[in-house]
Amino acid sequence: MTRILIVDDDADILELLRLEFEDDPGCSADCTTDPFHALELAKNTPYDAVITDWRMPLMNGSEFARALRGQGCTSYIIIYSALEPGPEIQNVLETDADQYIFRRGNPDREFVELKESVRNTRKRGHAVSR
Secondary structure (H helix, E strand, O other): OEEEEEEOOOHHHHHHHHHHHHOOOOEEEEEEOOHHHHHHHHHHOOOOEEEEOOOOOOOOHHHHHHHHHHOOOOOEEEEEEOOOOOHHHHHHHHHOOOEEEEOOOOHHHHHHHHHHHHHOHHHHOOOOOO
């Protein structure tokens, strides 16, 4: 079973992603709009992948990825956001996150890319074992 944690301040996006991933019988997804709650979930649950937005009011994607890594999380971290890739995103990809998927407004294509990335987490050695 592939376990995924999804964090986005937009509840509609969360629901779409949850439905998309749970449509795959080999996946389960925990979703929250609160990155602090997500950090607590990640402390207690081994996730293969974490998908997070960049722009969130309580904590941005960079801060969230850094906090996950700081508490020892080795999950594959994907930032899925409409923010144009720039130097700040490149920096977080070099230090804390593993992948950036640009939310361009083509959810069918983006969801395929997200699901493929999550499917490959075990091949990359990011699966968490506790």
